[in-house]
Amino acid sequence: MSAAALEVNNVWKYYGDFPALRDIALQVAPGSTMALLGRNGAGKTTLLRIVAGLSKASRGSVTIHGSNVRDESTRRRIGVLGHGISLYDELSAEENLMIFAKLYGVANPKQRVNAMLERTGLERVREGLAREFSRGMRQRLAVARVFLHDPEVLLLDEPFTALDDRAIAVLQSLLRDMSQRGRTIVMSTHQLREALELATHVAMIQRGKLVYAGERKQEMLDDTGWLYRTYGEN
C-alpha cells in the first residue's frame, strides 16, 4: 500500500469551544488531484490552512509524505496558493520570484526564475514593479511563485476565483503538467466545472464534517449540483 501523499488524521479545530472542524480523516493518494467542495463557512479554508502549516490543529495531526507539516523539510515540498497574490508591490517580478526561490532553496535560482517567467508569459516585464501590473499579470505572477520550487504537493484555495481567462489557461496547463508528473494537488473550489475536469477525487465538507470522500464520479461532471443534493443538507 503506497504511502499517502497527504494524511489528515482525526483533525479537530476549535475556536474557543466551537468546533470549526470535527474529526476530519482524509487520505490523498500520491498523484491524485482532489477537489475539496463545500459551502462558504463549511471549513474548507480552515482545513487547507492547517494542511499548509499556517494554522495548528487543536487535535489530531496532518502528515505530508509521512512527515509533520510544520517541519521545514516538509514545507519545502509544498506549494500554497491562497486568496491573495502574496507578492510585494514595490518589488519587480524578478525580485519577487528570487526571494521565494532563495527561501525555498531552489537550485540555480536565476535559471528557474527565468523559466517560470517565460512559462507564465511575463518574460518581457520581468523588471516591472508588481504594482504596475494589470490584475491578470499579477495573478500569473502569483501562479509562477507557487510552481517555482516544483512542489510535490500543491494546495490551492479557490484558485479559479477571480482569475481572468489567460490566467486560468496558464494555471490549468501548469496543473495538468503537475498531474502528469505524478504530483499531488488539493484544491478547494466553488468553480465546480474547472476543478472537476482536473480532479480525480472529490471530498466534501459540511459544517466542519467530512460528508463525502472518494473518486470523482461521472454524475458529478454531468450535473454539478449532484453532490450537494446527494450528500449535503438543503
Add this chain to the structure above:
Amino acid sequence: MQQQLLKFALAGIALAMFSWVLYLIAYVLPAEANVAAYQIIYFHVPSFFTCFTGFFVGLVASGMYLATGNFKYDSFAAGVNEVALVFATSGLALGMIWGRYAWGIWWTWGDARLVTMLLCWLLYAGYLVLRRSVEEPSTRARLSAVISIIGCVDVGIVYKSIDWFRTQHPSAVLEFRGGGGMGPGMEYPLLISWIGMLCLGVLLAMVRMKQGETSIEIDSLRREANSF
C-alpha cells in the same frame, strides 16, 4: 458546592486577617507606629507583594496554557493578572495617599517602588487592552499568554533596574521607607495583612475565572448559532 465553600472560606479568612491587622494597629502596636500615615504601610506594601505574586502565578498559568492548550489555564491567567492589576492600583493609590500625607506631594519620581509599580501597571494594562481587542478565544489566549510571560520577566527587570537607579541616585527624603524605619516587633502585621490579601486575591481570581469560562461558552454558542 465545593467551590462555593472555598470562596466563603477565603472571604472569611481575608476578613479575619484584615480585622486582626486593624486591631493590632489600633491597640497593640507601640506608639511610634501610630502615625496614621505610617499605618498605611500595612496595606500598601502587602498590596505590592500580592501584585507581584499574581504576576508570577500568571506567568506560570500562561506557560501551562501554551503547553497544554487547555482554556482553563487561560481563564486562570487572565483572572490572576487582572486581580494583580487591581492590587497594583490599590498599592499605587495608597502610596500616593501616604506621600501626600507625609510629604505633601501626590507623586514623586524619586520613589523606586512607586515608579516600579506604575510601570508594571502600564505593562499589565496593556495586557488587558490586548485581551479586549481580540474576540476569538484561541487567538486571545495565545497572544495574552505571550504578553503575560514577557510581562512578568520585564517586571523583574524593571524592579531591579529602578532599584539600582535609586541606590545610585538616592533621594534623601524618601529612602527610609525601603524596609528601614520599622522596628523588629512591627513586621508581623505585614505578614498577616499579606495573607489576608492573598486570600482576597485568590477569591477574586476564582470569580473572574468563572466569568472567563462563561464568556468562552457564550462565544462558542454564538458561533454555533450563526453557522449553518
Add this chain to the structure above:
Amino acid sequence: MYFTGVLTIAAKDLRAEWRTREAINASLAFMLVILVLFSFAFDPGNPEINIPALAAGLLWMAYSFAAALALNRSFARELQNDCLDALIAAPIPASALYLGKVLANFVLLLAMEILSLFIFSLLYNVKVATHIWELLLVIVLGTWAMAIMGTLFSALTVNLRLRELMLPIMTYPFLVPALMAAILLTDALLHGEPFGPKNTLWLKLLAGFDIIFTSLAVLLIDTVLVG
C-alpha cells in the same frame, strides 16, 4: 541555511523600504521635528535651563518616538496581498522570519539615528565626538532593544483592529529599563566621562536586556505567528 533565510528577509524588507521610503521619510521627519520643537519648549537663552543635562533624554526620546513609526509597519506591510501567509508557509522557521525583520529594522533605525545624532550635535551644541565609539556602542545596544521589542509587538498586533495605537502603548513600558540604561550611559558620555565603575552596571543591564529578550522573543515568535 538559517542565516540565508534571515538575510533574504532582511534584504527584502530593506529593498522594499528603500523603493518607497515611506517609513524612512516619516521617521526621519518626525525625529527632526521633535529635535526642533524641543528647542521651543525650553528657552535656550535661559541660563537656568541646563540643556546639556537634558540632552541625553531628549535624544533618546526622539529616537524612540521615531522608532515607533518605523516599527509599526514591520509586519503590517506583509498583510497587503497576503504576503504574511506565504512567508509563514515558506520553509524557514518563524524565528528566522522574525530575526530577518529585526535586522532590517535595526539597520534602518541605526542609520536614521546616526544621521540625527549629528544634527542634534549641531542644533544643541553638544560635543559627541569625544568617546564616539562608546556612544555608538550604547546607541547600537539601545536600538537593538527597540528593534527586538518593536518587531515582536508588531507581529503580535498585526491582526488587531487598533494596531497603530496598540503598538506604542504596549511597547514603551516594556522598553523602559533599556531606555533608562541607554539614557544614563549617553548622559555620562556626553559629559565627557568614559565607561567607568559607575557605568558598567547600566551597560550590563542594557546588554542583559538585549540578550534576555532576544532569546525570549525567538522562543515565543512561533506561537505568536502561527495560530
